[in-house]
Every structure is written in structure tokens, then in C-alpha cells.
Amino acid sequence: MTDRSASKPALVVDDLHKSFGALKASNGITLDVRAGEIHAVIGPNGAGKSTLISQICGEIRPDKGNVLIGGDSMNAEPAHQRARLGLGRSFQITQLCGEFTALENVVLSLMSRSGRLFDLWRNPRKNREYVDAAMEWLGRVGLEAQRNALASEMAHGERRQLEMAVALARNPKVLLLDEPMAGMGPEESAKMTALLNSLKGRYAVLLVEHDMEAVFALADRISVLVYGKVVFTGPASQARTDPTVRAAYLGEEAC
Numbered sequence: 599m600t601d602r603s604a605s606k607p608a609l610v611v612d613d614l615h616k617s618f619g620a621l622k623a624s625n626g627i628t629l630d631v632r633a634g635e636i637h638a639v640i641g642p643n644g645a646g647k648s649t650l651i652s653q654i655c656g657e658i659r660p661d662k663g664n665v666l667i668g669g670d671s672m673n674a675e676p677a678h679q680r681a682r683l684g685l686g687r688s689f690q691i692t693q694l695c696g697e698f699t700a701l702e703n704v705v706l707s708l709m710s711r712s713g714r715l716f717d718l719w720r721n722p723r724k725n726r727e728y729v730d731a732a733m734e735w736l737g738r739v740g741l742e743a744q745r746n747a748l749a750s751e752m753a754h755g756e757r758r759q760l761e762m763a764v765a766l767a768r769n770p771k772v773l774l775l776d777e778p779m780a781g782m783g784p785e786e787s788a789k790m791t792a793l794l795n796s797l798k799g800r801y802a803v804l805l806v807e808h809d810m811e812a813v814f815a816l817a818d819r820i821s822v823l824v825y826g827k828v829v830f831t832g833p834a835s836q837a838r839t840d841p842t843v844r845a846a847y848l849g850e851e852a853c
């Protein structure tokens with residue numbers, strides 16, 4: 599068995615600062631995600647979770663601090679280059695092509711990863727290699743049977759599963775999951791939790807999620823963000839009982 603604690607972090611966030619006017623949305627955030635680890639970031643509304651993700655992705659520039667992937671600083675890299683260097687993301691609001699089928703969405707993702715988007719003018723389904731690979735990803739997220747369904751006509755939970763297939767098809771090293779359970783009922787949440795559980799150990803995952811049941815079922819470590827500051831980082835089992843966490847966020851939910 600590999601000793602994960604000894605491995606170099608796949609993602610490092612080092613002293614990140616970001617203000618919007620007088621509001622410090624990130625106030626010196628430092629955390630890391632190790633290879634194969636699910637590290638959940640939780641915190642109350644407005645704590646700065648989305649702002650953190652946007653800075654990791656390169657959509658928002660920090661005022662100060664650094665984001666490193668595999669030990670390399672990303673500060674000078676635009677968002678598309680970070681994606682190319684191994685940063686995958688599933689969005690809080692779905693980003694699929696609604697007029698394309700589930701299969702076509704994954705094929706397009708594979709094409710964009712291989713830099714062959716110039717093939718777009720052709721019918722993407724003609725390309726056997728992409729179609730076979732896309733089918734495999736659809737199988738991994740449990741959507742084989744829905745391959746010909748239009749993304750816009752799929753149920754919310756299925757669209758989120760498809761989004762995961764689209765993100766995974768790009769072969770990310772680090773996966774940022776921004777509220778993957780948002781808008782899901784208990785059944786869909788349980789399905790997504792099972793899917794994320796099946797990915798455990800293969801990717802470095804930073805998970806932002808309000809669904810505490812899912813967080814405690816999945817996370818190896820939890821960081822708690824309050825007013826743009828990390829007030830706790832540690833194993834999920836400690837987060838449940840830590841007095842700072844309980845006072846800041848979990849309250850009676852953790853009981």
C-alpha cells in the first residue's frame with residue numbers, strides 16, 4: 599500500500615488572497631490535495647468556496663498567493679492552459695451542449711483533449727475511436743443506456759453524471775467538483791456519491807459540497823472555510839467533533 603501522506607500534493611493553494619472592494623473573499627487560504635485523495639472544502643454561504651475554485655481554475659486572478667499543480671506554479675497560466683495541464687472541473691451550473699446527445703458531449707470532450715476540435719465540422723459519431731472511448735466513460739458513470747438522449751432532455755442527476763464523464767474524458771490529474779449534488783434529490787445524491795466513491799484513489803479531488811452526508815461519506819480530509827479563512831483542516835472523523843468546526847459551521851448537523 600502506498601503512503602499517501604508521503605506523496606507530493608497534486609494541488610497546492612498557497613496563501614491565496616482575493617478582495618472584492620472591502621470584502622476579503624479569500625484571506626490567506628492555504629491547503630493541498632494529495633494524489634488519490636478527496637479533500638472536501640465546506641463552509642457557510644458566502645465563505646468564499648466558489649471564489650477559491652475560480653482562482654484555482656484561473657477564472658479569477660488572486661491579489662496575492664499561488665496555485666500549484668504537480669508542483670508547478672499556475673499563476674501565469676490562463677484557464678484553458680490549466681485545463682490542458684491536468685485540471686478538470688465539473689461546474690455548479692451544468693455546461694453541457696444541450697442539443698447534443700450524451701455520447702456526442704463526451705466525444706467532443708475527448709476531441710478537445712486531443713486538440714482535434716477542427717474535426718468538429720464532421721459528424722463526430724463517425725470517428726470510431728472517439729465513440730468507443732466515449733462509451734467507456736458513459737459506462738463508468740452509469741449512462742450507457744442514455745447514450746442517444748439529448749443532454750437538454752436528461753434528468754438533472756443524469757446531466758450531472760454526464761458532466762462527470764465529460765470532465766473525466768479529459769484525463770484530469772486534479773478534479774474540482776463544485777457542488778456536484780446541487781439540486782439533487784436523495785436518490786440522485788446517493789447515485790452521485792456512489793460514482794464519486796468509485797473514483798476514489800484515482801484522482802486528486804477538491805470537493806465543494808453542501809450535502810454533509812455526501813461529504814462525510816466521501817472525504818478523506820475536510821477543510822472548513824469561514825470568511826475566506828481556513829479554520830480547520832483534518833480527517834473527516836475529527837471535523838465532526840472539532841469545536842471550532844462545530845461553532846463555525848456544522849452546529850447540530852454534526853450530531
Ligand SMILES: Nc1ncnc2c1ncn2[C@@H]1O[C@H](COP(=O)(O)OP(=O)(O)OP(=O)(O)O)[C@@H](O)[C@H]1O
Binds near residue numbers: 623641647
Ligand atoms: N464578483 C464578485 N464581486 C463582489 N463580491 C463577490 C464577487 N464574487 C463573490 N463575492 C462575494 O464574496 C464572498 C464569497 O463568495 P463565494 O461565492 O465565493 O462564497 P461561497 O462560499 O461559494 O458561497 P455559496 O456557498 O453561497 O455558494 C461573498 O460575500 C460574495 O458576495
